[in-house]
Amino acid sequence: MFNRLWPVMRKEFIHIRRDPRTLAVMFIAPLMQLILLGYAATTDVRHVPLAVFDQDRTSASRDLVEAFVVSGQFAVAQYASSDREFAALIDSGQARAGLIIPPGFAADLTGRRGAQVIFVLDGSDPSIAGSSLSAAQLIGQAKAVEMQVERRGPPAPLEVRTRVWYNPDMASAVFMIPGLIGLVLQLQATLLTSSAIVRERERGTIEQLIITPITPYELIIGKILPYALVALVITIEVLFLGTLWFGVPIKGNVGVLLAISCLFLLSTLSIGLLISTVANTQQEAFLLTFLTMLPSVFLSGFIYPIAAMPPVLQFVSGVIPLTYYLVVVRGIVIKGIDVTLLLPQVGMLTLSGILLIAFATTRFHKRLD
Incomplete structure (x- = not known):
């Protein structure tokens, strides 16, 4: 029996050895989970x-x-x-x-x-x-x-x-449901964008698009916009379900929330575009998306308070776009506050979106060349 199994096992080991990036992600992800959970998974807030x-x-x-x-x-x-x-x-x-x-x-x-x-x-x-x-x-x-x-x-x-x-009963659903809007929005936008472009590369159809009169920037916008619209529909869906099913009322302006969500989409779609410049297969794109989600889940304030984290992790949370979007979505949904009080977060979302889309576009352009 082993004589029949060994050739199959040997073939799989060869495939693993030939794909070092996927192997690296498989080993790095558990280490990131251990470190992030070890330092960030605490609710003992001081100061x-x-x-x-x-x-x-x-x-x-x-x-x-x-x-x-x-x-x-x-x-x-x-x-x-x-x-x-x-x-x-x-x-x-x-x-x-x-x-x-x-x-x-x-x-x-x-x-x-x-x-x-x-x-x-x-x-x-x-x-x-x-x-x-x-x-x-x-x-x-x-x-x-x-x-x-x-x-x-x-x-x-x-x-x-x-x-x-804002939340007299201190119900956890009131805190978690608005946060899920941001998390779902990032996951869907990043995964859909990265896998869509990698799928074109796997099938060899992206070369056919490159030789058309369309410019690389138009190609990027044309690939991204449909998924941006899908992500916005998902946002509305989560808002609607959270309000009806979990009884989380939206106290603020939904139109303002959707407008700021578009700014957040700039960052998440850019992350997906960056992943597409690194990944060669859809499996790699999925693993890299999962790897980028770990810091967003543990360091953005989605579950654990940022104030309870060590200073180094608090600094890292400051460069994660989801950190600012969670403040916005919870402020509008739970508190119903005016957008003028959220201008610092809106400014950071705009800045991170512009920087990420510029870097991702440059990287993608070079990859096409």
């Missing part, structure tokens, strides 16, 4: 950006803010001077939590009823909101005990009242 609206401005209010900072769980992102500015900080994502200290806070601490503060959480990311909620309650209890000891009296002088914005 959560905190917006502070201190209406008392006394030493007692400053001591309370200091207690939040000293815990290591929070870091003051900015002090707000009004309710509108406080809300804008959380809407834009500059702060993931907020502390409102009412006027008369110091005076209330010395009274019998004690004082109250409001702690606001951005519920659009349940993992950060959950850990921040627990930390805020513990900090409030610790501060209350400290004040009780100082006063030598039984009543608790401080109460931290919590408010969860």
